[in-house]
Amino acid sequence: MLISIDWIRDFTDVPNLPAKDIYSRFTLATAEVEDVVTIGEHLEKIVVAEILSFEKHPEADKLNLVTFKISETDIRKVVCGANNVKVGIRIPYAPLGVKLPNGLLLEAKKIRGVLSEGMLCSEEELGFAEESEGIMELSQDAPIGMNMLTYFKMKKDTILDIDNKSLTHRPDLWGHFGMAREFGAIFETPLKNKFTKEWATGLKKHFTLDSSPIKVRLDGESAALAYFGLSLSNVVVGESPEWLKVRLKACGLRSINNIVDVSNYVMLELGMPLHIFDRDLINGNEVVIKRLTAETVFKTLDEVDRKLEVGDTVISDTKGPLVLAGIMGGLHSGVSPATKNVFIEVANWKAALVRRTSTRLGLRSDSSQRFEKTLDSKLCERTMLRTLELILELCPGAKVVGGLEYGGMDLSLIPTLKIKTSLKKIQTVLGLDLSEEKLLSIFHALDFQTEKNNSEFFVTVPSYRSTKDVEQESDLIEEIGRIIGYDNITPKSPQDIIAPVKLTELQKIQRRVRDFMVLQGKSFEVMSYPLIGDTLLKHCSWPHSTSLKLVNSLSQEHDLMRPSLIPSLLEVCEKNIKHHDRFRFFEIGRAYQEDAKNFSKESLHLGAVFVDKDKNPFIDLMNVATNLLTSLNLSPEFVEMNTKFENALVPSEWIGIHPFEYQNIRVMGKFAGAVFSVHPLVLRNLKIKGHVTVFLFDLSLFTNYSAKDKTKYKPLNKFPISTFDWTVVAGADSLASEVLNACKKVKLKELRDVQILDVFESENKKFFTLRATLLDEAQTMTSEVLKSAESALVDATSKAGFNLK
Amino acid sequence: MKIFCPYKVKNIYEAVINMTHDLEKIKHDFLTKLHSLTKEADILNLKSEFTGKTGVVSELLKSLKDMNPEERKSFGPKANELKDFITEQCSLFLAKIEIEEINKKLALDRIDISMTENIQAKSIKSGGYHPRTIIQQEIEDIFLSMGFDVLDGPHIEDEFHNFEALNIPADHPARDMQDTFWFHDPQKTPKETKKYLLRTHTSNIQVRGMLSRKPPFRFIAPGVVFRSERTDASHEMVFTQLEGMMVGKDISVSNLIYFMKTILKEIFKRDVEVRLRPGFFPFVEPGFELDISCLICGGKGCSVCKQIGWVELLPCGMIHPNVLKAGGIDPEEYNGFAFGLGLDRLVMMRYGIDDIRHLQSGDLRFNSQFKLF
Numbered sequence A: 001m002l003i004s005i006d007w008i009r010d011f012t013d014v015p016n017l018p019a020k021d022i023y024s025r026f027t028l029a030t031a032e033v034e035d036v037v038t039i040g041e042h043l044e045k046i047v048v049a050e051i052l053s054f055e056k057h058p059e060a061d062k063l064n065l066v067t068f069k070i071s072e073t074d075i076r077k078v079v080c081g082a083n084n085v086k087v088g089i090r091i092p093y094a095p096l097g098v099k100l101p102n103g104l105l106l107e108a109k110k111i112r113g114v115l116s117e118g119m120l121c122s123e124e125e126l127g128f129a130e131e132s133e134g135i136m137e138l139s140q141d142a143p144i145g146m147n148m149l150t151y152f153k154m155k156k157d158t159i160l161d162i163d164n165k166s167l168t169h170r171p172d173l174w175g176h177f178g179m180a181r182e183f184g185a186i187f188e189t190p191l192k193n194k195f196t197k198e199w200a201t202g203l204k205k206h207f208t209l210d211s212s213p214i215k216v217r218l219d220g221e222s223a224a225l226a227y228f229g230l231s232l233s234n235v236v237v238g239e240s241p242e243w244l245k246v247r248l249k250a251c252g253l254r255s256i257n258n259i260v261d262v263s264n265y266v267m268l269e270l271g272m273p274l275h276i277f278d279r280d281l282i283n284g285n286e287v288v289i290k291r292l293t294a295e296t297v298f299k300t301l302d303e304v305d306r307k308l309e310v311g312d313t314v315i316s317d318t319k320g321p322l323v324l325a326g327i328m329g330g331l332h333s334g335v336s337p338a339t340k341n342v343f344i345e346v347a348n349w350k351a352a353l354v355r356r357t358s359t360r361l362g363l364r365s366d367s368s369q370r371f372e373k374t375l376d377s378k379l380c381e382r383t384m385l386r387t388l389e390l391i392l393e394l395c396p397g398a399k400v401v402g403g404l405e406y407g408g409m410d411l412s413l414i415p416t417l418k419i420k421t422s423l424k425k426i427q428t429v430l431g432l433d434l435s436e437e438k439l440l441s442i443f444h445a446l447d448f449q450t451e452k453n454n455s456e457f458f459v460t461v462p463s464y465r466s467t468k469d470v471e472q473e474s475d476l477i478e479e480i481g482r483i484i485g486y487d488n489i490t491p492k493s494p495q496d497i498i499a500p501v502k503l504t505e506l507q508k509i510q511r512r513v514r515d516f517m518v519l520q521g522k523s524f525e526v527m528s529y530p531l532i533g534d535t536l537l538k539h540c541s542w543p544h545s546t547s548l549k550l551v552n553s554l555s556q557e558h559d560l561m562r563p564s565l566i567p568s569l570l571e572v573c574e575k576n577i578k579h580h581d582r583f584r585f586f587e588i589g590r591a592y593q594e595d596a597k598n599f600s601k602e603s604l605h606l607g608a609v610f611v612d613k614d615k616n617p618f619i620d621l622m623n624v625a626t627n628l629l630t631s632l633n634l635s636p637e638f639v640e641m642n643t644k645f646e647n648a649l650v651p652s653e654w655i656g657i658h659p660f661e662y663q664n665i666r667v668m669g670k671f672a673g674a675v676f677s678v679h680p681l682v683l684r685n686l687k688i689k690g691h692v693t694v695f696l697f698d699l700s701l702f703t704n705y706s707a708k709d710k711t712k713y714k715p716l717n718k719f720p721i722s723t724f725d726w727t728v729v730a731g732a733d734s735l736a737s738e739v740l741n742a743c744k745k746v747k748l749k750e751l752r753d754v755q756i757l758d759v760f761e762s763e764n765k766k767f768f769t770l771r772a773t774l775l776d777e778a779q780t781m782t783s784e785v786l787k788s789a790e791s792a793l794v795d796a797t798s799k800a801g802f803n804l805k
Numbered sequence B: 001m002k003i004f005c006p007y008k009v010k011n012i013y014e015a016v017i018n019m020t021h022d023l024e025k026i027k028h029d030f031l032t033k034l035h036s037l038t039k040e041a042d043i044l045n046l047k048s049e050f051t052g053k054t055g056v057v058s059e060l061l062k063s064l065k066d067m068n069p070e071e072r073k074s075f076g077p078k079a080n081e082l083k084d085f086i087t088e089q090c091s092l093f094l095a096k097i098e099i100e101e102i103n104k105k106l107a108l109d110r111i112d113i114s115m116t117e118n119i120q121a122k123s124i125k126s127g128g129y130h131p132r133t134i135i136q137q138e139i140e141d142i143f144l145s146m147g148f149d150v151l152d153g154p155h156i157e158d159e160f161h162n163f164e165a166l167n168i169p170a171d172h173p174a175r176d177m178q179d180t181f182w183f184h185d186p187q188k189t190p191k192e193t194k195k196y197l198l199r200t201h202t203s204n205i206q207v208r209g210m211l212s213r214k215p216p217f218r219f220i221a222p223g224v225v226f227r228s229e230r231t232d233a234s235h236e237m238v239f240t241q242l243e244g245m246m247v248g249k250d251i252s253v254s255n256l257i258y259f260m261k262t263i264l265k266e267i268f269k270r271d272v273e274v275r276l277r278p279g280f281f282p283f284v285e286p287g288f289e290l291d292i293s294c295l296i297c298g299g300k301g302c303s304v305c306k307q308i309g310w311v312e313l314l315p316c317g318m319i320h321p322n323v324l325k326a327g328g329i330d331p332e333e334y335n336g337f338a339f340g341l342g343l344d345r346l347v348m349m350r351y352g353i354d355d356i357r358h359l360q361s362g363d364l365r366f367n368s369q370f371k372l373f
């Protein structure tokens, strides 16, 4: 919103500070100033000159060398291209150093070899017209040397562009009068309130005892809170005076005609929008405010057909809607050059309903923007009287017919808000020493009345601040804090005791997992979108399942909550295989499932992926998985796929599972993860050649789990360890784990461990060399003990079908 | 008495000189021979030639017994020294020969010591954290050190925790501003049905955090949030945020400023000037925008700060009494402050990342720039 400091000065004497000081103090106290523009500064330096003579430029036919005076003794020369140069005319001259509104800064320069000392200006160059021809001719009695500001009886002005968003909660600041009160509080200058009771009484004297030609009727519940109407006759529509045009223009509005300009002026001054009808275009003798009961097409002032829905509030006559309440008037009942008689509407509307309709229509007007902020119905009458005052000023022949017509609630029933507070409370919350005198002066400057009761105050909030902005004590504290300036508060450490804090077990596990995957797994951490699309699921041949779906997604690529990390991980593989032959990455992210009771269930998964075009990375990832889980004290078990017990993390109906490279991970009897390779068929869809192995683990199972470190010291061995190696024959498909499992059947206290020493394949057979480690902690083992252990091991393996070689 | 005999003295002196001369000669002889030898056996022979039973040095030592005490005293240690020297030199030369022999064998087993992983095309070389993780953990640790717990909560949230409890009622414009992703059409779903959405801020955790503990407390809630916003270089529909609150007795705006200054000093690793100006957020009252003095120009004004010298960094304020009530806390007894911080912006500032979309692209050409080794 654009605010004119000149206009503010109608109501309070803003000190003559540099623009920068004004806007920075306003930013710190009230709302963000986005831009500052000073207007009229150039006019102060441009002066009246009289042309004495001119001659053709020696080198350019179309240019003249003009000699002129700006005082009897100060005679200057410029190069000028205008074709209306005449001896004796008075024209505006801009000396060197002036910056014109079009951005041109006048500097000494030679034009075709002749030095020019500034410029004779056109209307366009002065900023008075968008386009003009030739230099501007001033009247012949224009005093030579007088600056343009004085000559045109204009004032310099500073325009602040204030961020609308930062005024969302301040309906009172949407007009210059309210802004002036704010400036007064900030700069400690008194408010010149001309809108007194006497002023109102004076204007009401124009009311007559005639019956109003247009009555007001509220038909049922609608967006209306209060509706005032006033009829005037004999207005003369015409051009607005210069002062009015200047102010509208400064605030970004175009002048249309005096009547429309008055309605805009009053809105910009008092913050309440209003509407003026051509009364002769209202059919019947009343306006009816009601909600639409049928869809209607309505042409608004901006000549657009708007589709109104059932429930939208309109102001209608006998033939149909005239105004879309609080948003915009209709094209056909507006004021035109032919208008003689008018009807003025000043009303207040329910913010939420205005917002809903204007959002739906995508029609944000100056009016709707203000009503959305929740305006004060008590301000309607003042707005009406100010409009009347200005119309009478511009059209002295206009006459009021009747008096104020009103529909709506009894405004005297609007309760007055009083809030209790104390100096001590305000001091404590702000952390600031503050005198009672200062406190009261701020409240009073902001129009908050105070009554003292012992150490407490009862503060009466003005009605225009209590529509929703100020509700309670903390709001009062804000008023004091911002006017004092938060910079004036000294930072202090709080006094309370700090309780020891630490990360939760799950947070610690996450950090451990990340460290391990980066340092040991040599992997890069990625973060992918939790939002995926059906295309990706299909692409990964993910089995059909119901995923949680957004109703207002931005695209079909991102409208589902991922049910598993796997599709996201595969998408990352697909993306990177174009650039790398082998890579490793992991993500700690959430998977989302429907939940009958709580709508959704989120689990935190680790997904690690090793991709290699040549070498199968399954064993590498198995090693990382085993070591990671062991380092977390989770004692993982790796077990074969089992159709009876499904692992919820990897749906068994997914065709992406490799038939042989698959291991479930069980922790404390529960399936908590899996390591598996992705089936080449699915990889083919993703255009991936090579091997992709995934390690998936559900970290959320350990939300409150604190895995104990079970390590215990034992004295070092005193007796020698003995080893025994033997080689067995197995089928080509046999796994090392099968042979080792056979050894587990041997229950001997001396048997510490059996491991694979060597494997070789020959003639469709596998030969495993095993090494058993034997130790007795209490004594040296006798050769008898060793012999019986060895034969027990050999028996066990051959019993399982693995004969001694 | 003898020692004063001029003749005797001269005689002894001469004898010693002669013998010392002999020793020098022997030593020189030995070294010349030793240096010409390359075989273990030859060295062993040389050793016995000099120090063996009938060796030169051994003969000299034997002759000691024929000398008078003065001669013996002067000559004996020198002769023994020479014997030790010869033994030592022979061992040294023997070891040298052995090392050379072993080295010849080692040469056959030589590895290419330059073949480290770094130069191998097929090796897996490095790993690294996501830049968000780096910054988030750094900031979590700062807050932990100042007594703040770290909390997180659900991404899929109900209207109550995301809006109502934060003093954002149904008709509030903030609900538009936040461009929420919904799982139910808010217009078409009956009022009494609980409507779910993707959290638009981590403030949803504020309520859960307050309900789960008793004042005084401090915690932060970092995490991803969702906004239905078209993505471009500086906008994401999924991004990370950190919110925090501190609740206690008589918490003041001056405490808020103190904490923010201290924390920002840790984050930016230098003193940071801050200023508060009014800001409007439904869940705080008074609410502030906290600006920091521009780190690029130091507050003088530059293109980054739009010539103002200040950069808007974080929204904060004193917790609204309605929010405290929703969290089961009596606003008459306790109060506190809350603040929010955009983590992705800090990540981008720290590393000079020009496009926020890289963060979630999964493109390892991006992620691998943050390698740890």
Ligand SMILES: [Zn+2]
Pocket (backbone or CB within 6 Å): B294, B295, B296, B297, B298, B299, B300, B301, B302, B303, B304, B305, B306, B307, B309, B310
């Ligand atoms: Zn700067």
